[in-house]
Amino acid sequence: MLRDGGTEEVRRSFAQAADPRARLILDSLTRHLHAFVKEVRPSREEWAAAIDFLTRTGQRCDDTRQEFILLSDVLGVSMLVEELNAGDAGTESTVVGPFHVGDSPVRELGASIDLLGVGEPCVVTGRVVDLDGTPLRGATVDIWQWSADGYYDVQQPDRQPQGNGRGLFTADAEGRFWFRTVVPSHYPIPTDGPAGELLRAAGRHPYRPAHIHVIAAADGHDPVTTHAFVADSPYLDSDAVFAVRESLIRPFDVIDEAERAAAFGVTHPFRLLQLELVLG
Amino acid sequence: MLRDGGTEEVRRSFAQAADPRARLILDSLTRHLHAFVKEVRPSREEWAAAIDFLTRTGQRCDDTRQEFILLSDVLGVSMLVEELNAGDAGTESTVVGPFHVGDSPVRELGASIDLLGVGEPCVVTGRVVDLDGTPLRGATVDIWQWSADGYYDVQQPDRQPQGNGRGLFTADAEGRFWFRTVVPSHYPIPTDGPAGELLRAAGRHPYRPAHIHVIAAADGHDPVTTHAFVADSPYLDSDAVFAVRESLIRPFDVIDEAERAAAFGVTHPFRLLQLELVLG
Numbered sequence: 001m002l003r004d005g006g007t008e009e010v011r012r013s014f015a016q017a018a019d020p021r022a023r024l025i026l027d028s029l030t031r032h033l034h035a036f037v038k039e040v041r042p043s044r045e046e047w048a049a050a051i052d053f054l055t056r057t058g059q060r061c062d063d064t065r066q067e068f069i070l071l072s073d074v075l076g077v078s079m080l081v082e083e084l085n086a087g088d089a090g091t092e093s094t095v096v097g098p099f100h101v102g103d104s105p106v107r108e109l110g111a112s113i114d115l116l117g118v119g120e121p122c123v124v125t126g127r128v129v130d131l132d133g134t135p136l137r138g139a140t141v142d143i144w145q146w147s148a149d150g151y152y153d154v155q156q157p158d159r160q161p162q163g164n165g166r167g168l169f170t171a172d173a174e175g176r177f178w179f180r181t182v183v184p185s186h187y188p189i190p191t192d193g194p195a196g197e198l199l200r201a202a203g204r205h206p207y208r209p210a211h212i213h214v215i216a217a218a219d220g221h222d223p224v225t226t227h228a229f230v231a232d233s234p235y236l237d238s239d240a241v242f243a244v245r246e247s248l249i250r251p252f253d254v255i256d257e258a259e260r261a262a263a264f265g266v267t268h269p270f271r272l273l274q275l276e277l278v279l280g
Numbered sequence: 281m282l283r284d285g286g287t288e289e290v291r292r293s294f295a296q297a298a299d300p301r302a303r304l305i306l307d308s309l310t311r312h313l314h315a316f317v318k319e320v321r322p323s324r325e326e327w328a329a330a331i332d333f334l335t336r337t338g339q340r341c342d343d344t345r346q347e348f349i350l351l352s353d354v355l356g357v358s359m360l361v362e363e364l365n366a367g368d369a370g371t372e373s374t375v376v377g378p379f380h381v382g383d384s385p386v387r388e389l390g391a392s393i394d395l396l397g398v399g400e401p402c403v404v405t406g407r408v409v410d411l412d413g414t415p416l417r418g419a420t421v422d423i424w425q426w427s428a429d430g431y432y433d434v435q436q437p438d439r440q441p442q443g444n445g446r447g448l449f450t451a452d453a454e455g456r457f458w459f460r461t462v463v464p465s466h467y468p469i470p471t472d473g474p475a476g477e478l479l480r481a482a483g484r485h486p487y488r489p490a491h492i493h494v495i496a497a498a499d500g501h502d503p504v505t506t507h508a509f510v511a512d513s514p515y516l517d518s519d520a521v522f523a524v525r526e527s528l529i530r531p532f533d534v535i536d537e538a539e540r541a542a543a544f545g546v547t548h549p550f551r552l553l554q555l556e557l558v559l560g
Contacts, residue, residue: 005359005360005363005364006356006359006360006363006522007356007360009356009522010355010356010522013356013482013484013518013522014482014484016482016483016484017481017482017483018483019481022481022482024320025320025322025326026478026481026482028316028319028320029316029320029355030355030356032312032313032315032316032319033312033316033355033357034356034357034360035312036308036309036312036313037357037360037361037364038360038364039308039312040304040305040308040309041364042305042361042364043365044361044362044365046305047352047357047358047361051346051348051349051352054334054337054338054348055338055341055346055348056338057334057338058334058335058336058337058338058339058340058341058348059338059339059341060338061335061338061339066331066335068331068334068335068338069331072327072331075290075309075310075313076286076287076289076290076293076310076314077313077314077317077327078327079285079286080285080286080287080314080317080318081317081322081324081327082324083285083286084285084317084318084321084322085323085324198306201297201299201302201306202293202294202296202297202302202306203296203297203298204293204294204296238293242286242289242290242293
């Protein structure tokens with residue numbers, strides 16, 4: 001048996017990679033992966049179980065489901081990558097998650113992204129600004145959220161019209177945007193695949209606190225991928241994918257005023273989220 | 281941003297796993313995986329490329345191809361796991377590889393595993409013994425190898441009969457076994473999937489030196505998964521899967537004697553591999 005279990009031989013095999021970035025990544029991968037294996041000392045059966053787990057994770061993916069992103073999420077890797085890439089200023093970013101599937105439907109300001117009419121009416125108004133507070137005219141705000149009963153449209157192709165809970169809005173000349181929706185609920189991530197097996201093995205619950213996904217972008221600025229978490233949601237302190245940041249927890253105020261409801265075209269009482277998005 | 285990128289939060293989430301082995305593995309995985317990500321600092325695009333790579337690796341697997349084993353092989357992980365599990369005595373073990381698919385056909389001693397008749401005739405004779413040299417009566421010897429032109433039967437379902445190059449033999453009362461075959465050639469591992477992409481990115485060749493796969497097993501002994509490498513094969517010093525061990529390189533002697541050829545039922549000249557397999 002080689003004294004080091006072959007690690008140096010594998011590292012040498014990657015030393016000739018033409019691209020220096022590939023060389024660095026493969027060398028680091030070899031060191032950390034071998035260190036993990038040497039520490040855990042898997043039996044052949046455990047190695048085979050790991051191969052099977054990874055294989056089934058890949059095979060669980062299709063056009064509307066990305067089980068490897070889910071696995072990256074529940075291992076805290078997605079959030080870590082997001083933090084490593086986040087700017088130091090502006091709205092904090094968080095995970096994109098596995099449900100940003102394709103292009104969101106383009107909608108007019110004020111339109112509703114809720115095509116089902118089930119749930120508490122909610123109005124979102126906000127602005128996209130730069131670090132100085134200057135409004136970003138023409139910024140885009142890409143929104144997606146699950147329905148009131150905890151599923152994304154792509155998870156329920158038979159029960160939700162495509163594009164339910166999604167909308168791509170363009171801010172007006174003052175950087176403002178607004179739209180109608182329903183208050184999202186907390187929900188479990190899909191647990192019928194390998195990521196769910198892992199949660200069960202760990203004794204972890206699969207819930208994410210209620211949130212609306214946002215990607216805000218404007219020419220000449222770094223886009224931000226973030227959430228607006230609902231302040232009174234359960235699971236804010238134990239998000240299954242580790243994505244909660246204090247600054248992203250927002251009040252969804254209850255408004256019981258007929259006039260304001262009429263102005264937005266919703267019934268009352270309704271909930272109001274005011275969302276300033278700051279791009280660095 | 282959390283000071284540690286969330287690593288401690290993720291570790292805490294695994295601290296309640298009921299099974300202590302699962303707890304240990306998940307904690308170790310979290311530490312090493314996060315350390316790798318923090319060292320490499322992948323961009324979001326690199327993270328997405330990794331998700332895509334792993335997804336395609338899973339989706340490349342089917343009944344006759346196991347791309348995650350291939351990936352484990354080219355990263356030296358399979359060989360490392362094999363070494364961690366190997367006994368300290370007896371014949372050295374090496375990787376099982378991705379082509380031990382289902383049960384090998386049961387064959388009589390002396391039978392040929394070569395169903396194509398192309399290639400240099402080869403006779404393999406040997407014994408299965410314990411550490412004291414005592415023959416292991418009734419030991420099983422599971423053999424698989426590629427055809428003379430470098431493919432396994434399962435890779436060429438249209439060109440090779442199923443079971444070509446495979447045989448499951450039972451040793452006689454003196455622990456002896458023998459069979460006929462053809463001398464294997466060196467060959468490339470499949471490069472039309474993600475593992476091949478990795479090799480190309482690393483500037484590595486995909487070849488394995490010529491070898492015959494063996495799993496020897498006997499009641500009351502640890503089975504051994506090993507290879508007999510052909511001593512005059514190219515690539516013995518740069519096996520794409522890091523599986524060569526000095527003790528496993530064997531002469532395949534050229535025998536040009538009509539009588540011995542007739543005794544084995546082969547033409548001459550033929551090659552002879554003598555293989556003692558020692559089980560701990």
